[in-house]
């Protein structure tokens with residue numbers, strides 16, 4: 001059985017039971033193989049833009065005897081992939097903007113898909129894009145691996161275009177996750193914003209609006225983290 005790390009296991013947990021998924025940028029193929037092995041997915045398509053990772057996924061699929069359940073495609077994003085019957089689209093381990101480009105190329109065909117996205121960078125750009133294009137972020141879960149915390153975004157199209165402010169772009173719904181991994185994620189975001197603020201304070205012509213926004217985001221993040229501490233203390237007392 002393939003063992004998934006916490007990040008991939010968290011993504012696997014968002015799969016539509018018994019559905020057909022696509023793992024875009026599959027690399028080693030672990031997610032696709034594990035989903036079928038666990039019985040969470042009936043079948044999968046594993047794609048990659050590069051030959052070497054796709055070959056590695058093909059070996060993994062063969063070694064696990066799943067050639068009849070997992071199709072592989074060498075392609076850029078979702079180009080040329082048949083999306084009919086696909087319930088779930090996984091895109092992990094890429095920049096947020098690249099993820100938006102992959103989704104934008106097949107935008108009109110995503111209305112009935114469960115999107116499970118894990119950006120390595122540029123998460124605010126991805127959240128803003130989703131909201132601007134009528135997708136609701138239904139859930140976010142955080143996973144910390146090797147001292148780094150990632151947020152996994154679960155989104156679905158509902159047609160309602162929503163504005164995305166600075167704070168929502170930064171944290172999305174990750175604050176709803178009560179795990180320690182989410183605490184690490186939020187603490188990392190706070191430290192980054194504090195660094196941005198120090199930079200702005202040292203700059204000669206810092207934009208006052210940007211300064212105010214950054215201070216507001218820091219205050220809100222500190223508040224959210226404090227609320228979590230209070231909740232924990234309350235749980236401890238129970």
Ligand SMILES: C[S@@+](CC[C@H](N)C(=O)[O-])C[C@H]1O[C@@H](n2cnc3c(N)ncnc32)[C@H](O)[C@@H]1O
Pocket residue numbers: 024025026027028047048049050053075076077078091092093094102
């Ligand atoms: C860092 S790995 C992530 C692998 C796996 N998804 C994970 O999260 O563990 C990124 C993979 O995405 C592939 N990739 C990069 N750009 C891509 C694109 N436009 N379309 C499909 N695959 C892409 C790379 O070749 C690589 O195998």
